[in-house]
Amino acid sequence: MAKAALTERLADPSHLPNEKHIQLYKTWAKGGAGMLLSGNILIDERYLESAGNVVAHGLSPEDPFKKWTKTVTDTNTHFWAQLNHAGRQSTIFSTRRPVSASDVQLKKMGLFAKPRPLLEPEIEDIINRFVKTTVFCRRVGFTGVQFHAAHGYLLSQFLSPKTNLRTDKWGGTIENRARLLLDTVAKARKAIGHEFPISVKLNSADFQKGGFEEQDALYVIKELEKRGVDLLEISGGTYEEVTFFTQKGVKKSTQEREAYFLDFAKDVRRESQIPIMVTGGFRTLEFCNKVLENKELDIVGFGRPFLLHENFAAGFLDGSLEKVVDPTIKAPIKAYYDTAVAGFYDYQIERLANGKALNLKYSGGRSTLRFTKNEMWKGLKNKINM
Numbered sequence: 001m002a003k004a005a006l007t008e009r010l011a012d013p014s015h016l017p018n019e020k021h022i023q024l025y026k027t028w029a030k031g032g033a034g035m036l037l038s039g040n041i042l043i044d045e046r047y048l049e050s051a052g053n054v055v056a057h058g059l060s061p062e063d064p065f066k067k068w069t070k071t072v073t074d075t076n077t078h079f080w081a082q083l084n085h086a087g088r089q090s091t092i093f094s095t096r097r098p099v100s101a102s103d104v105q106l107k108k109m110g111l112f113a114k115p116r117p118l119l120e121p122e123i124e125d126i127i128n129r130f131v132k133t134t135v136f137c138r139r140v141g142f143t144g145v146q147f148h149a150a151h152g153y154l155l156s157q158f159l160s161p162k163t164n165l166r167t168d169k170w171g172g173t174i175e176n177r178a179r180l181l182l183d184t185v186a187k188a189r190k191a192i193g194h195e196f197p198i199s200v201k202l203n204s205a206d207f208q209k210g211g212f213e214e215q216d217a218l219y220v221i222k223e224l225e226k227r228g229v230d231l232l233e234i235s236g237g238t239y240e241e242v243t244f245f246t247q248k249g250v251k252k253s254t255q256e257r258e259a260y261f262l263d264f265a266k267d268v269r270r271e272s273q274i275p276i277m278v279t280g281g282f283r284t285l286e287f288c289n290k291v292l293e294n295k296e297l298d299i300v301g302f303g304r305p306f307l308l309h310e311n312f313a314a315g316f317l318d319g320s321l322e323k324v325v326d327p328t329i330k331a332p333i334k335a336y337y338d339t340a341v342a343g344f345y346d347y348q349i350e351r352l353a354n355g356k357a358l359n360l361k362y363s364g365g366r367s368t369l370r371f372t373k374n375e376m377w378k379g380l381k382n383k384i385n386m
């Protein structure tokens with residue numbers, strides 16, 4: 001059992017982990033899951049996923065990270081850092097000049113500026129940042145890293161033909177679109193050696209016409225396997241189609257199963273030996289045990305269940321909790337649904353981080369307002385990348 005990455009949005013403008021991170025992970029670590037993944041840690045503070053992100057690079061102060069990792073590793077639990085670059089999915093509260101593979105703008109409520117295509121030396125710089133941050137993560141006590149190549153962030157923007165229109169060696173064929181991710185993995189492996197686990201979170205598909213598809217994903221997975229990736233986490237969707245929350249775009253037959261990316265996991269199993277974690281939709285103990293017994297996957301990943309029940313992990317592991325039920329979150333208007341959902345879970349994270357009990361009665365309206373206010377307010381305190 002693993003806790004999948006859940007962005008914490010708890011950092012102040014220093015972008016360092018603090019007492020809130022420690023309290024939050026203390027709560028999660030005592031549940032008994034084998035591994036916790038951190039929320040996405042950004043490798044460049046100019047392109048954040050959220051105003052309250054943790055940022056790490058080769059020269060970040062080590063102590064705040066060491067305190068954070070010790071909280072988890074002292075309980076004999078693995079703690080892997082998820083590393084990310086938001087690319088075009090960085091809001092205007094973080095940057096007015098986002099970067100991406102190409103200049104394809106994300107059109108969502110006017111929140112994202114048109115990105116500038118990265119120059120080749122900048123792409124090399126991003127690879128170096130991922131590598132340096134990986135080495136830093138090992139130094140400060142993380143027990144592995146995961147590159148976030150799913151959900152439409154920069155690595156995923158390069159993979160998708162919808163957002164990558166380049167005609168140089170970084171675009172066009174899947175071999176070229178995958179180059180940024182594959183070079184990052186290869187260089188990180190070279191820098192870190194073979195004893196330190198590297199994982200990749202990858203979309204099975206973007207669930208959009210003309211986007212990254214399952215055949216592309218299978219190619220990438222085989223190449224990742226050749227480069228010694230220790231764990232593949234399968235997910236799906238982008239900000240345009242948030243499949244990882246909603247299952248929208250997933251085949252009907254698949255939706256009927258509890259976890260919506262399992263069909264794809266079967267294809268991966270057939271074509272590779274790579275250890276698989278699937279995240280998204282696991283809610284009953286019986287179903288989780290069944291897929292583990294069937295060897296459909298190696299690790300069951302959970303996101304929201306960790307925010308819906310204070311003793312979720314311990315309860316599932318000792319059998320005293322059989323099921324987790326998702327609350328119905330109603331947005332004030334349909335366009336704000338994603339914000340209401342993100343805001344609702346963000347509020348639960350903050351409660352746990354403050355040592356409080358979860359409050360599942362918090363309304364979708366308040367979630368939307370709180371989330372928007374926080375992003376704007378915290379964003380103003382950060383240095384906006386103009």
Ligand SMILES: Cc1cc2nc3c(=O)[nH]c(=O)nc-3n(C[C@H](O)[C@H](O)[C@H](O)COP(=O)(O)O)c2cc1C
Nearest residue numbers: 004005006007039040244279280281302303304345
């Ligand atoms: C509040 C929240 C924050 C999330 N943050 C991240 C993140 O930082 N990185 C990531 O890869 N996925 C993130 N996700 C997606 C989850 O890791 C997971 O893929 C998704 O919630 C589906 O799993 P579930 O049905 O078990 O919740 C987030 C999800 C939620 C609800």
